[in-house]
Amino acid sequence: MGPAFIYRIGHGEPQLRRLTSDQAIDAEKQRLDEALAAVRNDLKQFKKDAHTSVDTAIGKIFDAQVMIVDDKAIISEVKSLIEREQIGAESAFARVLGEAQHSIERAQDPYLREMSSEVGSVAKRVINHLLGIDETIDRPLTSPVILLAATITPSDIVSLKRDNVLGIVTETGGQTSHVALLAKSLDIPAVAGVGMDVREVRPGTMIAVDGYDGTVVLEPDQGTVKFIERKRKRTRTAWPKRFDAVRDMPAVTTDNHRIQLLANIDLGGEVNRVLKAGADGVGLFRTEYLYLVKGRYPSEQDQVKVYRETVEHLEGRPVIVRTFDLGSDKALLNVEPEANPALGVRGIRLALRSPRTLDAQLRALLKASAYGPLWVMLPMITDVEEVLTVQERWERLKLELGKK
Numbered sequence: 001m002g003p004a005f006i007y008r009i010g011h012g013e014p015q016l017r018r019l020t021s022d023q024a025i026d027a028e029k030q031r032l033d034e035a036l037a038a039v040r041n042d043l044k045q046f047k048k049d050a051h052t053s054v055d056t057a058i059g060k061i062f063d064a065q066v067m068i069v070d071d072k073a074i075i076s077e078v079k080s081l082i083e084r085e086q087i088g089a090e091s092a093f094a095r096v097l098g099e100a101q102h103s104i105e106r107a108q109d110p111y112l113r114e115m116s117s118e119v120g121s122v123a124k125r126v127i128n129h130l131l132g133i134d135e136t137i138d139r140p141l142t143s144p145v146i147l148l149a150a151t152i153t154p155s156d157i158v159s160l161k162r163d164n165v166l167g168i169v170t171e172t173g174g175q176t177s178h179v180a181l182l183a184k185s186l187d188i189p190a191v192a193g194v195g196m197d198v199r200e201v202r203p204g205t206m207i208a209v210d211g212y213d214g215t216v217v218l219e220p221d222q223g224t225v226k227f228i229e230r231k232r233k234r235t236r237t238a239w240p241k242r243f244d245a246v247r248d249m250p251a252v253t254t255d256n257h258r259i260q261l262l263a264n265i266d267l268g269g270e271v272n273r274v275l276k277a278g279a280d281g282v283g284l285f286r287t288e289y290l291y292l293v294k295g296r297y298p299s300e301q302d303q304v305k306v307y308r309e310t311v312e313h314l315e316g317r318p319v320i321v322r323t324f325d326l327g328s329d330k331a332l333l334n335v336e337p338e339a340n341p342a343l344g345v346r347g348i349r350l351a352l353r354s355p356r357t358l359d360a361q362l363r364a365l366l367k368a369s370a371y372g373p374l375w376v377m378l379p380m381i382t383d384v385e386e387v388l389t390v391q392e393r394w395e396r397l398k399l400e401l402g403k404k
Contacts, residue, residue, distance in 0.1 A: 001208040001220070001228060002166040004201050005145035007152060014127055017088035025086065029079050032089040035129040040069045042125065061118070068122045073296050074100070090130040097123035117173070121153040146207040148198040167209035169194055169216050183211075191216050247278035262318070271313040281317035284377070285310065287361070288324045297324075300360040307368030318373045323361055325379035326350055347380025352389060362390075362397050 019025050047062035068074065074096060081092040097119055104116040146167045149156075168183050173192030183190035189211030201207075201218065208217040208228050217224055251259040262283025263274040274282060290298045290306065298306075310319055327346025351358040365376055378390055 001206065001225065002144050002146045004148050004203055004205045004207050006198060006201065006203050007147050007149040007156075014088065014090035014094050014131065016091050019082070019086040019088070025083055028082050028089045031130060032075075032078060032082070032093065035089070035126050036069050036075070038129050039122070039125045040066055043069065064118050065122050068097075068119060069126070071296070088130075090127045093126055093130070094123060097126075117151070117153065124153075146209055148201055148207075150198060167191075167207070167211070169198065169207070169209060171196065171198055251280075262320070265310075271310055275313070279317075281314055281373075282310070282319040285319055285321045286325065287321060288326050291324055291326060297357050297360075300364050303361060303364035304367050307364055307374070308371050311368050311372035311374055314372060316372060318375065320375045320377050321365055322377040322379055323348070323351060323358070323365075348378045348386050348390065349380070349382075352386070355393070358390075359393060359397060362394055363401065366394075366398055366401055 019028060043062045043066050047066075078089070078092045078096050081087065081096060082089055085092075101116045101119040101123070104119065142164070144164050144166045146169060147165055148169045150171045151173065152168065152170055165188055168188055168190040170190075170192045171194060173180065180190055180192055189209045191209055191211060191214050194216055206219055208220045208224065210216075210228065210231070212231075217228075220228065251261050253259065260280045261278075262281050263270075263277065263279040264284040264286070265271065265274065265282055266286045266289040271282070287303075290303065307321060310321075325347050327350045345353065351361075362376075365374065368374055376394075378387060381387060
């Protein structure tokens with residue numbers, strides 16, 4: 001509970017500029033490279049800052065953003081657009097990243113929709129750098145406040161003086177957002193997707209934030225204040241102690257039936273949180289995030305690195321990795337939507353249409369399996385033949401790797 005602080009980051013909308021010579025086009029490409037280099041350095045510093053005070057899994061957020069900045073396909077497309085249409089770098093970058101973000105936003109899965117915020121965050125940073133806009137808040141946080149924002153990124157939070165952030169309220173997002181994960185790691189109450197215009201809140205207005213119930217109360221009366229204070233004391237003392245007492249106990253029913261509790265993850269770096277929660281392993285690793293964050297399939301080498309690190313961090317605990325579940329709500333870039341995508345070419349059927357991509361993922365999984373227990377899940381199976389086909393490819397690849 002505390003006074004409202006309306007958080008605003010300088011943001012510029014690129015005005016279309018026409019380039020009139022080959023020299024201007026070359027200079028614009030150079031400006032783009034310089035902006036990307038500057039943003040890359042900023043993101044690496046944010047990651048370093050995050051690692052000093054936050055669960056290292058959060059650092060993976062900035063890794064993902066660096067991957068976008070370094071994505072050769074994206075950079076090539078932006079430069080091609082600059083040359084082809086003779087427009088400024090900021091306009092070209094905004095269009096290419098906007099298309100990628102729009103594709104991800106079409107997902108029905110709320111977590112996948114949150115992935116678009118990483119693309120949007122990178123786009124904003126690069127465009128602001130190209131426009132010469134300083135990404136700073138209106139004024140520094142000199143006293144404890146409740147932060148209100150239309151939207152906020154993990155790097156925004158890391159760059160703040162966090163001791164003065166009592167709570168966070170955003171118009172957009174949800175409980176699976178990276179901002180929510182970061183706030184949780186920092187032990188900051190946060191409520192996302194409040195469905196209100198934060199600009200209508202007067203700065204300094206007293207606000208109560210309940211991160212457990214997802215409620216926000218403007219100008220709470222004395223009764224509400226007392227209730228919130230009692231709840232805060234109770235949740236910050238009794239609940240953590242009760243959780244710590246049972247976290248490492250085996251999950252066993254009253255008739256002595258052992259239950260294996262496994263966690264779901266989308267980022268390999270989330271394994272630290274899995275272990276802290278006392279889970280027995282990972283029951284679902286949704287690998288399509290590796291595609292969605294970059295807008296293209298990751299290389300076999302990149303996949304091996306992610307899967308191996310996940311297996312090694314689990315230290316003998318099992319992990320079930322689902323192959324890319326793309327299509328339908330998890331739309332691919334540059335693919336025409338189907339009339340009935342839920343029953344169309346998606347999941348394993350889409351993978352089988354791109355056998356080289358499927359084989360690259362299967363090889364990466366086979367290589368990672370040498371470092372610990374790893375199972376593979378196939379998405380959206382409708383026919384046993386689909387399973388048999390993938391099994392045949394798996395066995396063939398296993399024999400090929402065994403000969404090397």
